[in-house]
Amino acid sequence: MKRILTIVSLLLVAAILLTSCGQKATPAPTTVGTTGETGKVEEYVVIALNWQHPYWNDIKAGGKYFEEAMGGKVKVTFAGPESPDFPGQIDAVIQQIAKKPAGMLVAAFDPGIVPAINQAIDAGIPVGTFEADYPKGNKRWFFCGVNAYNAGWAMGPELIKYAGEKGKLIFSTNIGASNSDDKVRGFKDFLKDYPGWEVVAEVDDKSLVRDGADALKPVLQANPDVTVIIGVNAGSGGAAATAVKELNLVGKVHIVCQDRDDITLKFIQEGVIDSTIVTRTADNTYIGLLMLYQYNHFDVPLTKDNKANHIVWLPGNIDVGTVVVDKNNAAAFLH
Amino acid sequence: MTTTETTRSANPQAGASRRLYLLLVERRDVTLLITILLMVFAFSRMTPYFVTAVNLGTMGLAVAFNGIVVIGTTLLIISGNNDLCIGATYGLCAIVVGLLISRGFPIIPGILVGLAVAVLVGIINGQLVTRYMLPPMLATLGTQSVFRGALWLISGGHSIVGLPDSFAVLGQFKILGLQLPVWIMLVVVLTADVLLRRSTFLRQIFYIGINRRSATTAGIRVERVISVLFVIAAVMAAVAGILDGARVGAVYVMSGVGLEFQVITAAVIGGTALSGGKGTILGSLLGVIVMAMLTNVLNLLGVNMYWQSIMVGAILVGVVALDRVLTPKEVR
């Protein structure tokens, strides 16, 4: 008993030490967030969810770059649940409000988070959304990112480039993720200009490479004239590539997908996947935080007194855009 | 059940057929086998693609990994325990092996290191449940969080690529049209099934599952047996995870998420009672096969993915219900 408890307490101590170490990197953080206070470290909070998913690594990287760029004047904290726990993210926003950070970036996937964002704004905290936005009734000052819809649309030209203007395709997507649905919607809207393309099936790959491959194979079997798989989430590329390889359809079935998971990049290098759409993920955080910081320290006098006139001088919408990653540049994107 | 009553009283000569009937319902694996054959027949009528060499190979591979993991789960459930940590173990050991081998570590030692990690995980889980008497679900839920977290930390949140072909061959080499993992699964499952029926050590788990206290009184070293079971479960999960990495040729960082429920469901369909004391390895494998067949045929038929999840849930309950209904009360 004593032994296990010692181990447990050591782990706890380690965890706490790690966090305080993280805090020591920048001097005693205070949470003052108003303009122009020199000598104090400002804390900016980035709130998202499903942090366990590899996609968010790049988001974190963007935040870290911003910290470095600011040379110790700011501290960037990441908050929110590790799992896709939407209520948990809403609670995280509310709990962070109590800390009164200098600014908040919130990934607004779900309309349910809007009241929490508004609460933060009402508490005097500058808030912007990033990565995903829900603008209706939302008091956030700006959105910085690429909407999933646009990311889906961006797969369109790739489809035409590799597989022509007509044929049959399959979606490899997952149930219950609104951004996957948005990407599918965006792509389908692109297809409206190309009536020669027919969507034959939408397959649930459960966002896992193994399960996705096992699910895609029978669909490919039952639809032998399919020429393209469109992968929608980070695991779809790997799933589609594995399925195509195991059925010896490399070269006959094209794959265009999303995200830069290393498995997807590997398959691009091997020629199994044609290309993948990567959003300038790190920019989402970097630019978003930059905007918040600028607001706190500078002012562009659109009017003689922005604050009195309730004018936020920041731009309302920043589209960081996507990059197409194919055989030519895949190696550069490996982690 | 009235049918059996009337059979008995109406026809005293019904001895043989009644015995056959009882055999069928007692041996859940036999019933399941018949159910599966019926399903195969029905599905082959519904789509010409079901009974093709390629599709059978697809299903075989789809079954291979869970088939290995379910061995450990079945043993644990029979003994009255449970392990929710196997998904994390599956991923963690695969990541460890992948990291080592991608950095040039030789393959066999690399795999051994991964298995060693699994043994460690199994020991920790076993100790929490036996020595510190934590409820197994609670303990393994906690360790699942810890080891899943460890997985993120070790991998840095990235998938592992850069694995040499000599490793990938473990998952991709075909014998008679089926990949190695399928054959490995068959060998391991058959061995485990025979061992469970014959080995004196393993037979003890039934007694432990039925009544732990009387098992102790009977002289069974309950804690030792359960600790071994947790190690077996972890090692099985690790083997499956490593083979999964070899199959894809890379280790996906989210590997193993959601595995626990899939495997436990398969075991229960296969006749393993969650209360303990009952179950067979073959039955659990058949449970895995049933689940894989269902998803496979629903995808072949192009059933809308939203409806698929509803149907799978309903059909699973249906299969178990059917079994319940057909089992005469005396055998339950």
Add this chain to the structure above:
Amino acid sequence: MAQRLAGWSAALGRFLSRIGERLPKPLKRLGRALEPIFGAQVGALAVLDAFGAIALGMASPVFFTGANAIAMGVAMSGNVLASMGSTLVLLTGGFDLSIGSAYGLGGVIAARAMLAGVPVWPALGLGLLTGTLIGFINGLIVTKLEINPFIATMGTMTVGRGLINIMTKGYSISGLPPAFMKLVTAKILGLPPSLVIMLLAFVLTDLLLRFWRPMRQLYYIGGSPAYARLVGINVGRVRTLAFMFSGTLAALGGLLFTLRTGAASQQAGTGMEMMAIVSPFLGGVGFGGEGSALGAFLGAMLIALVVNAIQLLGVAVLWQNVVIGTFLIAAALIGMARFQRASQRIQRERRKKEGEV
């Protein structure tokens, strides 16, 4: 160390009861009631919670603010409601994996009803009834078809989740009528409705379990269903009622969540069942026959404290899982230490009695 902590909590309980004995009669009864409460696993958990709260308060100045307390309370309200229902089902020896789907479906059905023109309160009632219905179905499958609760509730969970996906088509439902949106910022006694209703539900469940005789049946069924039947308890009906209670409370949680956010989230409730089983477990509710709602509540509070700590202390995101898992195990260990200590004490007393005889 765990044993020492457990010992302290028992000592605290004895101390309080001793004080109580010197006081007038009603307080004396309170004192005597307190001792066993502190002596149980619940007591150790309460001490752990208090310990954790104080430690957190010292580590972060924000912790003891009203805003944070309310935020934490609201954050745990969903889990507490689900745990209350889950406790009842666990007491009968079953468990309910469909809580998450009831939570989600309650909100979704209410939202769809409102969009179809049904007035706000009847729509909310419909959402609530959905939970009750799910519980009823669970009860039917478990009692009439005699299917293991694991499979049964997993079936309803999958079907429920599928229904949510179909009804929402993957998106959360927003754009609800203004009459409802007005309720989003409504407060009861100056506090968010989630918080108030959560506390009400907890107090009600705990008092009912402790003092209302029919609730005793749950414990008997959990202890031994065969014996319960012998004594004349309608096991099937009570279990079904427990499931219905669980489903209703879960749906209530979902409705409150929809109220708080102004939208019916399509993801709401996923993964909730695990926490709703872990919280009662931490609080001493075993797999049947023993435990209290207080324990479940304290278990939920511990989890909420850990999550709050993670937020306030800025624990690196990748460490969150490790921290939560470690705390879970630590809390369970301390609870088991208490249990071991108590059973050791009972054994010692038994041996002493046998020695005397």
